[in-house]
Amino acid sequence: MIKVNNLSKTYNGTTVLKINDLEIPKGESFGLVGNNGAGKTTFFSLLLDLIQPSSGEIVNNGVQVNTSEDWKPFTASFVDESFLIGYLTPEEYFYFIGDLRGQNKADIDALLVKHTEFFNGEILNNKKYLRDLSKGNQKKVGIIATLIGNPEVIILDEPFANLDPTTQFRLKKIIKELADDPNVTVLVSSHDLQHTVEVSNRIVAMHKGEVVKDIKTSAETLRELEEFFAV
């Protein structure tokens, strides 16, 4: 589904990302782990054409992302708060995204009903604009919004950060469900090794912009990762 060839990103002579070859097949649940500055967000930003690669390219489902915009219809993402529109209510935001993704109001309402539990009564009909919600609740909105319109590629940067334990648990359930769908490729990045191991069937660890580990998740994975990051 996603192919990375000789990708690198350099700022003022400092290389912050260098991935020679990485392939993520369709339907995979891909976990990206690493410390601060490892290049996780840089990689996702390149994948979403938010920054330009210094060399190489990323091909998403046959579309080279920095030359064509045709990857947008089947790719959904939530990277940070800049993906939310602060002056909208959550409902308005969902309908807005729905409009852009060709979904009608009934489709959105159905999706929202399905995730009532995840919202925990703190999102809908609360008479609050997104800018006035807490960080965690904003994240809930952003994550559910990526599910609108059945995208084939879903990219979530640090989805577990700022969420309370119950919501983290519920989010894992949602991501696992997506992972079980053979048509959906999920990319998740996180600092939290355990969460990532639980939801991903493949884990890539990055360090200083390079891929240092690439493992299929097994019973051993968590221990292996913990050994790697324990310095």
Place this chain on the structure above:
Amino acid sequence: MLEWKAFFRSASFAKNLALKILMGFGAIYFALLFIAMGVLAYYGLKESFPDPLVVINKYLIYYFIFDLVLRLALQKMPVMNIRPLLTLPIKSATIVNFSLGKTYLSFFNIVHAFLFLPFAIVLLINGYDVLSVILWLFSIIFLFYINNFLNIILNNKDNLYVLFLIVVVIFGASQYYNFFDVTLYTGPFYQSLFDIKWMIVVPLIVLVVLYYVTFNYFKSNLYLDAGLASKHDVAKTENFTWLNQYGVMGTFLKNDIKLIKRNKRSKTTIFMSVMFLFYGLLFFGDLIAAYNNPAMHMFAGVFVSGGFLITFGQFVPSWDSSYYGLMMTQNISYRDYLNSKWWLMVIGTAVTAVVASFYLYFGIHIYLMILAGALYNIGVNSSLVLLGGAYTKTPIDLNSTKGAFGDKKAFNIKTMLISIPQLGGPMAFYALGYYLINPTAGLVFVALAGVIGLLLKNKAFDLIVKIYKKEKYAALDSYKQKSA
């Protein structure tokens, strides 16, 4: 210390040093202007009144109320940088004094010195009693600081300045039409500050009391859930379903309407368009001689209907800066996005052009001028501001009202160059027709330029879309740095 660092380290600091120098010159210019006014006020009034000071004192009440209006509308309390200080070992009294102290040196306090100090000096030169003049001057300064504190206390009330503005207008009107003259009561008070030496005690006491009130008010509110809490609006979901028939463009229009309705910064564009609408009165009402020529009239003609287009359009796409990442990864084509902004500006221009029909009072030709200007706005300027917007990479903090009167950080050469044909074009076209053939031909020229622009709109949009794409990464990068 902290404030200086915030100033020097803001992302826009180095970039706009040249502009800052330019603004410095502007400030000096206005300072000199004020000084000149202070000096000349005496001699100007002396010609028709026996005692200029009495005249000044008579009308001082308006000056003070107007000062308060301006402060309420524009002067803001600096509270944002207080939060990190709360948990540090600093006495809360110090924090309050620090933030109050910052207002003492505010532009709004200093500026009056340029007017009143020279005036007082002129009074001394002309043989007024030295001690009385000094006491009067200090009383006036105290009164300005009273305004300063009043502003701080009243600042939390929205739109209060409108109320005061209405008060000024009512007083002014009733004085003009001899119903009720407020200056009969206030004039003697200000005069007594000069005549009676101990009267200075009155403003001084008020000032001290206000200081304590403000100080205690702040100190007791120095908690995150009290004075430092950000206000939350009660949100209501609006669907504007009638816009659904316009497809993707309707979707964007819905958003833009909400954008304008729900954010302070964007609401000011509406306010500004109303100001622009009436700005034309200065030109057509023959109030200022320098404005009374055909080219300047056309300038106003464009202005009257173009207020919204100029104030809103120049910040496309900056309005969407805080969620530009979303816009760039969603299923959106630049053309649809820009088209919806374009339509919004066209609707805005059309509505103001209709409202401007009261200019018919000045004759049919004047109104036709405004209509021709509107046509030029729709045809040419709408595309031009969008083009300029591509180079304006200033993130907009939607909640702040600062910078509503021309965001200084949005200044750059390219935007400047693009804005020349916005007003210069129609002026030149009109003057050309006016002097070569006749005034009607001038109108036809301007309108024709608008129509041609409209016909070429699609071509222009091809170009604009290309530029937006090219500028995308730079825009994303600068939007990430929140405006300091």
